[in-house]
Amino acid sequence: MHELSLAASIVESVTESLGAYPGGRVLEVRLKVGALAAVAEDALQFCYGVATEGTALAGSRLIVNLLPVVMHCEQCGRDVELAGVQSFRCSLCGKPCFDLRQGRELEIEALEIDEGEIHTDQVRA
Numbered sequence: 001m002h003e004l005s006l007a008a009s010i011v012e013s014v015t016e017s018l019g020a021y022p023g024g025r026v027l028e029v030r031l032k033v034g035a036l037a038a039v040a041e042d043a044l045q046f047c048y049g050v051a052t053e054g055t056a057l058a059g060s061r062l063i064v065n066l067l068p069v070v071m072h073c074e075q076c077g078r079d080v081e082l083a084g085v086q087s088f089r090c091s092l093c094g095k096p097c098f099d100l101r102q103g104r105e106l107e108i109e110a111l112e113i114d115e116g117e118i119h120t121d122q123v124r125a
């Protein structure tokens, strides 16, 4: 199950980052998820509750920030947000696009712990 292993890896990387804050408790984890990462938020929230039990993340909130698919359209010369993941065509000119700029993200954006806030670029789910 995709969401369960994702939840487990979130717990793992967050626990790792907590190493610098002994005794710190996690209040909130913000996750960036691209539309193409195929994550079901309901299932992930459920698995997160299970995976965090008995860890420093127990009782914390998981905020899922869903990012739409963005392609670069050569025809239009700009980045275009796609309406959905079914069609990889520019929503402005209708030309097929292959230059993916956003949509596959699956990473931890920020953590909030009771010691303050850590912003992190290197922690990945």
Ligand SMILES: [Zn+2]
Binding pocket: 073, 074, 075, 076, 077, 080, 090, 091, 092, 093, 094, 095
């Ligand atoms: Zn276009």
